[in-house]
Amino acid sequence: MHTAEQRIAAAITAIRAAGGRATGARGAVLRVLAAATHLSAADVHARLAATGARIDLSTVHRVLATLAGLEVVHVVPIGGALTYGLADRPHHHTVCRRCGTVRQLPPSAVAAAIAAATADGTFTTDTAGRDGGVVVYGTCTTCPAGPAR
């Protein structure tokens, strides 16, 4: 299990390895993402503002797009909004429709679905790596609102 600081350091190493610069804004966004699971750009902006960081929303969008391009974060559409998560560990996702909690699923959990999608050789997938991932919707059994009726 890596600490948040180790994950941020690894992400900055990856940015530099790709020829990018580890700007203050990029580091701040990585810190927010390391402390959460998946966040929209607006959520990232709100959390930055709560720490007193003066980084405007358009900069957050730009930083997230850059980090996604470098495959340091992956982009997952959840509930109609794009969310961003650190992509250092390949994973898929479950999402609670009530509280929005995102949990991570190991790649093996959807291996059979990907095998079926590619079985006839007419299609290949790229969901097993850093880009995107499968999203499984449901409801937490521990959600304060209770299970879906």
Ligand SMILES: [Zn+2]
């Ligand atoms: Zn993810």
Ligand SMILES: [Zn+2]
């Ligand atoms: Zn829930």
